[in-house]
Amino acid sequence: MKLSRLWLNDFRTYTNLELPLVDGLTAIVGPNGSGKTNLIEAMGLLAMLKSFRGAPTESLIRKGADRAVVRAEGERDGRPVLIELELSQGRTRAQVNRQRLARSRDLLGALRVTVFAPDDLALVKDGPAVRREFLDDLVVSLQPSADLVCSDFDRVVRQRNALLKNVPMRNGRPALDDTTSATLDVWDQQFAALGEQVLELRYEVLADLVPLVGESYVQLAGRSAEVIANYRASWGNGSLAAALDHERLNDLRRKTSTVGPHRDEISVYLNGFASRTEASQGEQRTLALALRLAGHRLVSERIGEPPLLLLDDVFSELDETRSRALLDSLVSGQTIITTASELPPGTVPDQMLRHTGAELRLDSAASRPARSMFAQE
Template sequence: MILAWLSIEDFRNHRSTVVSFDRGRTLVVGPNGHGKTNLLEAVAMLTGAGSFRGANAETLVRAGSQRAYTRAEVRRRGRPSLVEMEIAVGGRSRAQVNGRRVRTLRDLADIVTAVVFCPGDLTITAGGPSMRRALADEVLASTDREFRAVRADLERILRQRNNLLKQVGRRPDGDALNTLDVWDDQFAATGEIVARQRAALAGALAPAAQETYRRLAGTDARLELSYVTSWAGDSLAAALECSRSGDLRRGTTSVGPHRDELEIALDGLPARTHSSQGEQRSIALSLRLAQHRYVADCLGTAPIVLLDDMFSELDEDRARRLVDCLPDAQTVLTSATGHVPDGIDFGSRVEIRDGTAVSGAVRDGAGADGRA
């Protein structure tokens, strides 16, 4: 997977920026707050996964504008594709590939894949279960179109079930109970598919995460991943039946994949509560590196690596070890100081100031025409 060039317009603080990238490593420099991370965020948006900073359209579109545009040429297994996205304030964002509209933004994952390493990744280890579920779903969605469809169905069914629970309250009539039976059947079927795939992913990621953690941390500590469902026994359908009265009382669904946990343990102890911040950061990095290896193996092409000022968060030893663990893939990394550890050789350098590429590999005219 190679990103040839990127054009962004009215995205965050970038009025109009066009940058081309080295096939190896591109270093993006500039003072904090001038738009380095915004550039990486625009690249990541083209995977269809949304903002890795959790931003909505109103935040992504430059103040005073109604729409932002991102446009890029990517080459996957040597085949070029033009990917375009329009992000609208108060409206629905849309995208197209080679001039043809994609059905959903998430389908861009079939064209563009990237793995983002950012300081916020610490929440993968230290945050709540939703952060680890999101990681699992991100990995699966980037490699499996069918999973994306099932996951979307699960979200829709869960919304409908919760809405019904809120509407009928503690005294549902016969029609409401019949409707609830329908939603329960659908939720159980899709929920068990999602849970099985997440559990299989945990097993697939664990060996690579363990190996990488030992290299990053320089220890023989044992890193373990396990997927734990929120229901006892083998059947989500039976769990939904048992929890129905409580769900009606509370007006929400208490069991299902939306309550599951991807548990991370270090030497047998929960990493979230028993690991130091340095250990938690190394665990998060290990999971991202395992993610990259898994996606590359599934797709037969290495995802783009986006490193957002990661080395400033690490001590010298961990920074050196991370350099040794980086995959052989196109990499775009940011640095406020321009300093990177030994071993990071970059083919091009781009300087960002006030939302503009003031020096570096700028491809004049790229992305000047066309809209998503």
């Protein structure tokens, strides 16, 4: 889906914004704190139903307001589409073409995005949770129905953990009565079935992704490199059901589920070195970009259309060579770039917007053709 217009009501810093978008490259330039990332976040929200920066829903609603609306108009397969999310305390409602969807997750798949952000270094440097989330986001982007499997699994983990916490200890042993034991059996069955499905989904995407990460790295770094990724299940080999059974006493003692896809690691090796602990900062940064770029390519290939590309202030972290290499490697499509400084030399956006915090203004001198005006209150 390509976007032609975005409306924000009471979303973060925006009381009321209507923003026309062009197909091609839009650049948004403005000082820190002017609301550039908020715009990227709103577009990301329509695609992923969550903040790409991990913010809770409540913080997306403008301070003092009790609900926020994010709406976008666009085109898919030659037909106009209007998508909308309304956020209020504890509830998210979605609409397509003014029809309320039964569940907000039914909106997944309408719009796809790839977000690059300065925080992406965490993909390589931080613990396994960020890499699992990266992979799961790709799974959902490729197959929106998989979101249900992932969220059902998360729910079962929470419920199993809640049960484990409630089992009392007597003389250093968990005192498990028959009813609780039977309930735990039920959770374990669901945990194992859903967990194996999550594992399968991740395996499949990772297998297709890794070769693209290698290619992307070479392109960005401008020299040969070998990238390998290992998916390491937290329970080793064998079935998850058997592992849960084996770990039951341990889980009861520790009052948490110690095995399952929520504990798995994805280890990435660059030229034989563990990227998280052994690669240089520059290599880690390039690898993080390569992971995102590879994800973007995978979705573009499989879906047959590149996701909306959102580059949030990434050039401040990159030298000119890598900035240029990144821009050159991206599949052409609709792209939004935000920056607090200047764009990489030679970049001429189709639409250049100057953000002052109070106002978003079209800079027609820096845009390709003249575009219509737009307003923000």
